[in-house]
Amino acid sequence: MDASVLVLNASYEVINICDARRAIKMLVKGIASAEREYEREIHSAHAAFKIPSVIRLFRYVHIPHRTVKFSRKNILLRDRYTCQYCGKQFPPAYLTLDHVEPTSRGGTTSWDNVVTACKKCNTQKANRTPMEARMQTIRKEYKAPHIVHFLHMSKYSAAYHKEWQEFLFAR
Template sequence: MNGRVLVLNASYEPINVCTERRAIVMIFKGVARVEEYNGHVIRSARMEIRAPSVIRLTDYIHIPYKNRTLSRKNILLRDHSTCQYCGQQFPPSELTLDHVIPRSRGGESTWDNLVACCRRCNHRKGNRTPEEAGMKLIRPPRGFSPHVSRQIMRYLGRADETWRKYLFYESDVQG
């Protein structure tokens, strides 16, 4: 009953993460509907319920626009503490931030130009673009959707596979 459930607004925007218990209460109250199940079954003395993995609110909730602060911590959260060149996951202390277009060439410190990068790949890339260095980004850098909270970001790396199609970054993955 303590598994995590992704909560979507009525418009399918991810807005929160809650426990299975809270999700089931919301479903019984008619506040939310199940979009995806996680495969578990919750049993009580009188019934069995398939555990939800993703729920969607029945009514739209307005969430004020909130800009995400550009910071090292938020870049590492967005990139799941994974080097965006070699794909290896590292502790945050072992990662650097890389300007995809180097600052010396007019690259700015923006969401669209900064990626998490291990020291080895950052040294290899140096003052070049990824193409010039013969390197390829795993996923192009993008800013967060204004509604994606820190709580959702925290669970992204270990999220249930059923969450992926509802989260902002999935469409960016190159196959």
């Protein structure tokens, strides 16, 4: 019952992650349907259920837009503690934040311009643009993580559930 379940709005938009107990309650109450299931089953006194992996609400619920707080901790988490120049993973103490376009050149302190860099790469890049330093970031684009990616990364392991991906990357 500790399995995590992706919750979709009626529109298929990802809205949350909950545990299997709560998801099954929603199925039993008839307010959601199972879109994907795990192989495992659980047995109650009267019935056996396959544990849902993805559920979808029958009725659309309005969810206010939620954003992930911009912070050092959250940037490291988004980048999975991986230097975005050399591609190696480090413990947090060895990592710094780098402005891809330096602030002196108008680079902003935002999700799309701040990345994780190891101390060595940051020192090497110094106050230069990637072009000047001849150091490209390992990804083309950076942005704020989707709130649910983030919930998942912070609450659970970094490995995504395979069957969630089509929903998480749908938009």
